[in-house]
Amino acid sequence: MDYDVLIIGGGVTGTAIAYELAKTDLNVALIEKEEDVCEGTTKANSAIVHAGFDAKPGTLKAKLNVEGAKLMPELAKLLDFDYKNNGALVLCFDEEHRPGVVELYERGLANGVEGLQILEKEQVKALEPNVSDEVVCALYAPTSSIVCPFGLTYAFAENAADNGVQFIFNEPVETIEKIDGGWKVNDKYTTKTIVNAAGVYADGIHNDVCPEKIQIIPRRGEYTLLDRSTGNMCSHTLFQLPTKAGKGVLITPTVHGNIMIGPNAQEVENKENTNTTPEGQAEIRQKALKTIPNIPFNKTIRTFSGLRATPANGDFVIAESADGFFDAAGIESPGLSSAPAIGKMVAGMIEEKLKPGKRENYKADRKGFVNVKKLSKEEWEKLIEKDPDYGTIVCRCETVTAGSIKDALTRSVPAVSLDGIKRRTRAGMGRCQSGFCAPRSMAIMSEVMNIPMEEIRLSNQKSKLITGKVKEDLKHGN
Numbered sequence: 001m002d003y004d005v006l007i008i009g010g011g012v013t014g015t016a017i018a019y020e021l022a023k024t025d026l027n028v029a030l031i032e033k034e035e036d037v038c039e040g041t042t043k044a045n046s047a048i049v050h051a052g053f054d055a056k057p058g059t060l061k062a063k064l065n066v067e068g069a070k071l072m073p074e075l076a077k078l079l080d081f082d083y084k085n086n087g088a089l090v091l092c093f094d095e096e097h098r099p100g101v102v103e104l105y106e107r108g109l110a111n112g113v114e115g116l117q118i119l120e121k122e123q124v125k126a127l128e129p130n131v132s133d134e135v136v137c138a139l140y141a142p143t144s145s146i147v148c149p150f151g152l153t154y155a156f157a158e159n160a161a162d163n164g165v166q167f168i169f170n171e172p173v174e175t176i177e178k179i180d181g182g183w184k185v186n187d188k189y190t191t192k193t194i195v196n197a198a199g200v201y202a203d204g205i206h207n208d209v210c211p212e213k214i215q216i217i218p219r220r221g222e223y224t225l226l227d228r229s230t231g232n233m234c235s236h237t238l239f240q241l242p243t244k245a246g247k248g249v250l251i252t253p254t255v256h257g258n259i260m261i262g263p264n265a266q267e268v269e270n271k272e273n274t275n276t277t278p279e280g281q282a283e284i285r286q287k288a289l290k291t292i293p294n295i296p297f298n299k300t301i302r303t304f305s306g307l308r309a310t311p312a313n314g315d316f317v318i319a320e321s322a323d324g325f326f327d328a329a330g331i332e333s334p335g336l337s338s339a340p341a342i343g344k345m346v347a348g349m350i351e352e353k354l355k356p357g358k359r360e361n362y363k364a365d366r367k368g369f370v371n372v373k374k375l376s377k378e379e380w381e382k383l384i385e386k387d388p389d390y391g392t393i394v395c396r397c398e399t400v401t402a403g404s405i406k407d408a409l410t411r412s413v414p415a416v417s418l419d420g421i422k423r424r425t426r427a428g429m430g431r432c433q434s435g436f437c438a439p440r441s442m443a444i445m446s447e448v449m450n451i452p453m454e455e456i457r458l459s460n461q462k463s464k465l466i467t468g469k470v471k472e473d474l475k476h477g478n
């Protein structure tokens, strides 16, 4: 067999499983249809490590959310990704809805969430002065946190690669065939076991293999992202209490100091439909004003959307659904929060089956990308002495240096597109949205990847950024 385990999908779920399996001496590969990890739902969500009061007690969602959230702080230190414990408030705007707050509180207790409290209006306003005066009370969840979903996924992937997991990119899984002692994938790779972590596409993969069918409904959620200058608008994640009228939207700071607003929920048919729409944007903006009345929407720097992989049965589908075929499917929210626990659970099931030993020379940690804004002047100077590229600022909005961009291009799971650089280093994430730094990042990519500028892409095989040279076009009278 080529592999002991072949993981399909390089989102946070697949990479978390790869990270856990890399601790064993199993021969593991991860196959991804895109050119990089973090290209599916994992790149577009609310980035909240939920405390765990939302999911129905007794479900996998509830159990793995609470477990995952508990693992996250230590993991953030070990694998060096951005994570912040900022706490959350679920705001109630009508005395009539107070029982809903109590219900969430009790559900949280049943799920094992620590530190929950119900706060009255004055207490809420003391914590968050910009919250509307209409607020009546709120559920306070001090363990709720925010994370960089890209950082978390690259950390899992790089550590897995550093410990021997092989990554196969640009290859969609199209066929899975049962063979003696395992499976054959794409008529090419033989493996003892398969993990299906294919996000919104996981139902197709499961249904090709298993007699009992599952269904995943893509539900799109749109967002508005505000410039960092608005970052002091709130410090907690502000949810609206779900009522009969709807789930409301959230306003949250991000780990990088922006404010993010959204999401709505709309079923879509096309599993690639991550458009934003005027109606969706109007909906989230109008709903958010209930939480904070004076949101400066003129500070919007980006809109985007992500697709929830909503399972028809309402819970995560994590099981050995056929002999040696493991599902990690239907991983909608709180999938990001649960990822560390999903990784442990699925790896545990596979270890039970294959009985591996421990990996020799296992490398437990991983270093994140240098953020020069976090360094003291002396530390930065020392770094520049060692590598002068860290003294060249490429992205002025986010203070990203040429050193970090080169680092992103040469890691064990390297960036191969401008978006890959952006998500790893934040070059292009700021106010100008890469208007200034894109050509400079591209020049570095051209040099390090040893390819002409015309070959550099924004995000996928079809997204070349340069179509030709202006001077040559003029010469030919175009």
Ligand SMILES: Cc1cc2nc3c(=O)[nH]c(=O)nc-3n(C[C@H](O)[C@H](O)[C@H](O)COP(=O)(O)OP(=O)(O)OC[C@H]3O[C@@H](n4cnc5c(N)ncnc54)[C@H](O)[C@@H]3O)c2cc1C
Pocket (backbone or CB within 6 Å): 008, 009, 010, 011, 012, 013, 014, 031, 032, 033, 034, 037, 038, 039, 040, 041, 042, 043, 044, 045, 046, 047, 048, 049, 050, 171, 172, 173, 174, 197, 198, 199, 200, 201, 202, 219, 220, 221, 222, 263, 306, 307, 308, 309, 331, 332, 333, 334, 335, 336, 337, 338
């Ligand atoms: C609007 C929204 C808000 C959310 N907010 C939160 C939140 O605040 N907190 C939280 O905990 N969770 C949140 N989530 C959920 C969270 O984002 C997901 O649970 C998580 O990202 C799912 O990761 P995944 O790896 O399972 O899927 P994905 O990230 O989609 O990864 C699946 C991968 O499989 C690949 N793939 C698919 N088909 C194939 C194939 N045939 N061959 C090879 N590769 C394939 C895809 O290219 C993709 O890279 C939110 C989700 C959405 C949409």
